Amino acid sequence: MLLVFIMAIQIITLSGCWDYRDINSVALPQLGAYDIHEESRSGTSDLPQEEKLVDLTVVIPNLSEEVKAKFRIEKTPGLLIGNSRGQKPYSSPGDYSPAVASIIVFGEDEAATGLNKLNEALSRGAKNPHTVNYSVAEGRGENILRVPTDDYSTMGDYLRLLLRSSEKRGFIPSSTLHQFEVDQNPGKNPVMPLLIIKDEKVMVNGAAIFNKDKMIGKVGLKETQYLMMLRGIESNGNLPYILNKDGKIYDYGSLSITNNRKVTMERNGNEFTFNISIILEGGLNEHSSNVLFTQNKDLRKEIEDQVTSDITEGCNKFIKRMQEEYKVDCIDISKYALAKWRKELQPTIDQGFIENVAIKVDVKMKLKSIGELN
Amino acid sequence: MKKISRKPLADDQAWKEAKQKIPDTQLPAALNDKMQMLQPYLQKGADIITRPFYLEGEPPLSAVSIHLNKVIDDEALNQHILRPLMLNCRRESIQDLGAQNLIDAIYKTSITASQIRKINTFAALVQTIFDGFTVLLFDGIEEVLVIDIHGGEFRAIDAPPAEQTMRGSREGFIEILDVNIALVRRRLRDPNLVVEKTLVGTRTRTQAAILYIADIADPKIVSEVKSRIDQMNLDGIVASGYVEQFIEDNPYSIFPQTFTTERPDRMVPLLLEGRIGIIVNNTPLALVVPALFVQFIQASEDYYERSIFSSYIRILRYLALLVAISFPALYIALLSFQPELIPYDLVISFSRARSSVPFPVIVEALVMEIIIQLVIEAGLRLPQQIGQTVGVVSGIILGQAAISAKLASPIVILIISVSIICTYALPSASMVLTTRLLRLPIMLLAATFGIFGISFGWMIVQTHLIGLESIGVPYFSPLAPMRYPDLKDSFIRVFLKKMNRRPVSIPMQDRKRQGNDGKGPEQQ
Numbered sequence: 085m086l087l088v089f090i091m092a093i094q095i096i097t098l099s100g101c102w103d104y105r106d107i108n109s110v111a112l113p114q115l116g117a118y119d120i121h122e123e124s125r126s127g128t129s130d131l132p133q134e135e136k137l138v139d140l141t142v143v144i145p146n147l148s149e150e151v152k153a154k155f156r157i158e159k160t161p162g163l164l165i166g167n168s169r170g171q172k173p174y175s176s177p178g179d180y181s182p183a184v185a186s187i188i189v190f191g192e193d194e195a196a197t198g199l200n201k202l203n204e205a206l207s208r209g210a211k212n213p214h215t216v217n218y219s220v221a222e223g224r225g226e227n228i229l230r231v232p233t234d235d236y237s238t239m240g241d242y243l244r245l246l247l248r249s250s251e252k253r254g255f256i257p258s259s260t261l262h263q264f265e266v267d268q269n270p271g272k273n274p275v276m277p278l279l280i281i282k283d284e285k286v287m288v289n290g291a292a293i294f295n296k297d298k299m300i301g302k303v304g305l306k307e308t309q310y311l312m313m314l315r316g317i318e319s320n321g322n323l324p325y326i327l328n329k330d331g332k333i334y335d336y337g338s339l340s341i342t343n344n345r346k347v348t349m350e351r352n353g354n355e356f357t358f359n360i361s362i363i364l365e366g367g368l369n370e371h372s373s374n375v376l377f378t379q380n381k382d383l384r385k386e387i388e389d390q391v392t393s394d395i396t397e398g399c400n401k402f403i404k405r406m407q408e409e410y411k412v413d414c415i416d417i418s419k420y421a422l423a424k425w426r427k428e429l430q431p432t433i434d435q436g437f438i439e440n441v442a443i444k445v446d447v448k449m450k451l452k453s454i455g456e457l458n
Numbered sequence: 459m460k461k462i463s464r465k466p467l468a469d470d471q472a473w474k475e476a477k478q479k480i481p482d483t484q485l486p487a488a489l490n491d492k493m494q495m496l497q498p499y500l501q502k503g504a505d506i507i508t509r510p511f512y513l514e515g516e517p518p519l520s521a522v523s524i525h526l527n528k529v530i531d532d533e534a535l536n537q538h539i540l541r542p543l544m545l546n547c548r549r550e551s552i553q554d555l556g557a558q559n560l561i562d563a564i565y566k567t568s569i570t571a572s573q574i575r576k577i578n579t580f581a582a583l584v585q586t587i588f589d590g591f592t593v594l595l596f597d598g599i600e601e602v603l604v605i606d607i608h609g610g611e612f613r614a615i616d617a618p619p620a621e622q623t624m625r626g627s628r629e630g631f632i633e634i635l636d637v638n639i640a641l642v643r644r645r646l647r648d649p650n651l652v653v654e655k656t657l658v659g660t661r662t663r664t665q666a667a668i669l670y671i672a673d674i675a676d677p678k679i680v681s682e683v684k685s686r687i688d689q690m691n692l693d694g695i696v697a698s699g700y701v702e703q704f705i706e707d708n709p710y711s712i713f714p715q716t717f718t719t720e721r722p723d724r725m726v727p728l729l730l731e732g733r734i735g736i737i738v739n740n741t742p743l744a745l746v747v748p749a750l751f752v753q754f755i756q757a758s759e760d761y762y763e764r765s766i767f768s769s770y771i772r773i774l775r776y777l778a779l780l781v782a783i784s785f786p787a788l789y790i791a792l793l794s795f796q797p798e799l800i801p802y803d804l805v806i807s808f809s810r811a812r813s814s815v816p817f818p819v820i821v822e823a824l825v826m827e828i829i830i831q832l833v834i835e836a837g838l839r840l841p842q843q844i845g846q847t848v849g850v851v852s853g854i855i856l857g858q859a860a861i862s863a864k865l866a867s868p869i870v871i872l873i874i875s876v877s878i879i880c881t882y883a884l885p886s887a888s889m890v891l892t893t894r895l896l897r898l899p900i901m902l903l904a905a906t907f908g909i910f911g912i913s914f915g916w917m918i919v920q921t922h923l924i925g926l927e928s929i930g931v932p933y934f935s936p937l938a939p940m941r942y943p944d945l946k947d948s949f950i951r952v953f954l955k956k957m958n959r960r961p962v963s964i965p966m967q968d969r970k971r972q973g974n975d976g977k978g979p980e981q982q
Contacts, residue, residue: 104794104795104905104908105794105795106793106794106818106819107793107794107797107805107808107809107812107819108809108812108813108815110797110809112797112802112805112806112809114802114806145806147806147809147810147813148810148813148814149810149813181797181798183798184797184798184802184805186802240802244802
């Protein structure tokens with residue numbers, strides 16, 4: 085009997101599970117956006133300018149089938165994420181359960197101020213899934229949430245499909261809470277998909293480049309493609325090509341490509357040379373029927389050479405921009421140096437290292453399938 | 459946990475004396491005296507048939523046949539006993555042959571029934587009559603002939619309803635002990651198969667047979683089983699379930715510690731593994747001990763199908779066991795404590811389904827669980843046709859009505875239904891009952907402590923299973939204690955030709971089951 089009593093006491097005290105709440109009484113935000121508070125932006129906030137308030141806007145699906153609107157959008161300001169959540173009870177019935185949110189969109193300005201203050205609050209909650217997808221909006225994040233979606237129940241549904249495993253569908257980076265944390269280790273920097281509103285539709289328009297938790301730049305779709313290849317994010321995407329001969333286009337088409345990366349490194353004193361080998365494999369989707377592979381036995385090689393040349397040029401331009409403009413390692417190669425000389429390099433790896441290394445790119449392409457006999 | 463004492467009780471002697479109320483005296487020679495002594499017993503039993511007759515001769519010998527109505531084979535009585543005695547018996551007088559020689563001459567030359575023995579005490583006479591034997595009493599002879607012509611009406615051998623197989627035998631045990639023993643014997647023609655009969659119940663005097671293979675079964679376990687059966691001090695049993703409850707190690711456990719089967723082809727492989735079978739008269743369910751937990755997830759079909767399919771089905775059954783016990787609890791825990799663990803689309807779907815239900819998740823789940831358990835009970839007790847109707851009506855109409863009345867959401871009906879289906883995917887009826895019972899406390903733990911509660915519940919269950927024994931054999935073996943060789947017939951079943959040795963979880967004398975341990979062709 086005593087044993088049973090002791091066990092009962094242990095269960096009660098150890099459980100920590102007296103947080104029963106019925107699912108019916110929980111508000112389940114699907115999508116959240118963090119922006120600098122509008123008053124802060126205009127300098128009308130009571131707080132000093134450096135203590136900017138944050139606006140938290142969420143999309144919460146309406147659960148009752150008797151309600152016409154499928155979802156509601158709620159916006160609350162606060163000092164930080166927790167404080168902005170704390171405002172929810174005043175305007176939103178039900179226990180607010182942020183942990184189920186599957187997408188978070190950061191406003192461009194908010195991202196530029198640094199996301200760790202928000203990220204810490206998200207990471208600290210043990211219930212928050214590491215798989216919550218991060219993205220940056222051009223302009224304010226809440227604007228993305230307010231774009232009408234006719235084909236999807238909510239913008240959350242749309243963005244979830246758009247961003248989750250996006251690298252499998254195109255050269256689009258995906259970032260999660262977990263990945264964002266990992267990418268802030270020494271020698272690493274996060275990247276996130278960049279969302280824009282175009283023709284009343286939300287779409288990915290490139291990537292946001294971060295220096296640790298602060299957004300420092302944004303690149304377009306083409307550069308994002310090179311970023312993905314250089315960074316070694318294995319993707320499946322579509323590449324167009326054009327073959328010129330004597331100043332005239334004689335074939336063009338598109339390829340379905342998967343990319344891979346191998347990095348080797350050499351050190352000579354304080355000079356580091358990174359050799360990035362980008363391996364592309366794929367097949368021909370389509371091409372202009374002016375030339376047949378059966379007629380031109382070299383056509384396959386010409387396509388491979390042309391794509392290889394284009395990508396090498398694009399990658400070199402991106403590397404130059406990275407070293408001269410961003411001055412952070414957004415292609416994730418510093419880790420190879422750290423792996424060998426961590427003690428020596430770790431204190432300075434994020435301060436002037438990437439700008440001073442030599443980076444050589446070698447692109448290899450194998451067009452495996454062309455859809456014609458040759 | 460208290461265990462039933464296996465030591466003889468202090469009042470054992472009094473009990474034995476009470477049993478021996480019938481005077482154990484020598485029978486008198488005169489027929490009238492014998493009938494006079496029997497009169498108190500005969501007058502209480504309207505079903506006792508006494509048939510006086512004369513054996514042909516000069517002077518005719520007066521005799522009486524006594525038997526219970528419809529317990530014996532009337533045809534055998536007439537053709538093999540009464541007819542030869544009344545018409546064909548050419549006897550000498552008692553004076554000429556003497557009583558001993560005369561009765562020997564009668565049963566050796568006149569009675570054609572095969573099972574005959576002689577008794578000469580009054581207590582034995584009374585017991586044999588009520589045991590269903592036919593007794594012949596002769597005037598002037600002390601000894602009485604006891605003839606076994608049991609018969610009468612009984613159920614024909616049929617496919618066992620609760621253990622159907624696609625590829626196995628269609629024969630199942632019936633209510634007649636001797637037929638059941640014969641069903642086993644027909645499949646196991648080993649001269650070392652021992653069949654020991656005993657009587658259980660001082661008043662019902664129910665026959666029980668203990669079966670084992672002498673050179674495989676562990677003598678200590680055999681002795682322990684016999685001892686436990688012998689110590690059953692009760693007035694009567696009507697089913698093997700009584701024996702099960704008396705011989706099990708831990709009566710407080712909800713897990714079955716004896717394996718029940720109604721298939722002789724299930725019992726024979728278990729006997730071949732060194733287990734002991736107990737068949738009780740009037741019960742089509744035989745018991746097999748020692749029982750292991752894994753045994754209750756195995757079906758006879760597992761050994762008839764090829765091992766890949768058997769293993770797949772067996773893994774599915776383990777999954778079914780988990781789902782049957784934990785699925786409603788998991789639903790309660792996730793919706794009440796950890797909705798974050800549910801994929802977003804699903805949690806919204808659950809919430810929308812529950813939005814009109816005014817009760818907490820646990821109440822909703824409990825209501826449906828109890829309703830469905832009652833429907834199952836009603837279906838089992840009702841005649842088959844009505845039972846099916848009740849099942850269909852309950853399934854369709856009650857479910858719809860519960861949703862319409864906002865007593866339950868569609869998802870909880872799905873959850874409970876899936877768990878019920880999984881429950882009945884288990885091949886053992888005993889384990890089905892255990893699963894039905896275990897689901898409830900796990901649900902309550904989940905409602906109180908969330909997923910932690912489910913983990914805690916399973917921890918208690920596993921701890922209990924690890925400590926449990928069946929006739930002194932660890933119940934959770936081969937998992938705890940770990941018996942690696944036996945894993946080849948636990949979660950999966952390896953190829954039959956690889957199962958060269960008997961499982962070590964069951965103590966036995968001879969480990970070798972087949973093959974010659976890779977020593978090349980067997981020398982005959």
